[in-house]
């Protein structure tokens with residue numbers, strides 16, 4: 001089991017998708033914190049608490065979060081599991097330490113600067129209907145000719161309207177919380193002797209290059 005950590009917009013989702021494509025021969029399941037959080041019924045008391053936290057760009061109650069992830073892991077039968085954004089705080093890291101119920105093999109850390117994550121968040125626009133993503137100023141070919149996409153443009157796929165994603169608008173606050181909470185997580189895993197793969201994310205490095213670095217690590221450490 002591998003846990004992927006990184007600031008919002010550091011590119012975890014993209015890296016995970018290309019690794020799954022690369023390792024087609026294995027059954028890999030992704031447990032995505034974001035997907036699980038959005039699957040909670042928001043009409044329940046805990047759902048309302050989660051909604052409030054998300055609206056402020058804050059972490060949801062950690063006890064509930066850890067339980068949500070553990071329930072999912074208990075059901076899981078895959079050869080390899082990728083945890084996407086699951087490790088955020090010391091509470092969420094402990095179950096995946098050496099003595100925990102679900103120990104990880106490696107922590108894969110995407111290291112990006114705050115400026116880079118902020119720029120990506122500010123640049124991204126998303127369809128309010130089908131959730132396809134674009135970036136501001138993107139030039140696309142449509143039936144009507146060449147268009148420059150921006151907030152308020154029509155989605156090419158479904159005619160929905162492009163807007164900034166709510167959590168992208170909260171990027172400053174989300175980065176502040178991430179940076180504060182993740183530091184003890186690294187200390188904890190280092191003390192436990194858990195393998196940490198540091199991948200440096202830069203504006204010029206491609207996702208393919210990041211994927212190759214991860215693949216080399218998995219080959220060297222686990223003969224995957």
Ligand SMILES: [Zn+2]
Pocket residue numbers: 127128129130131132155156157158159160
């Ligand atoms: Zn759309």
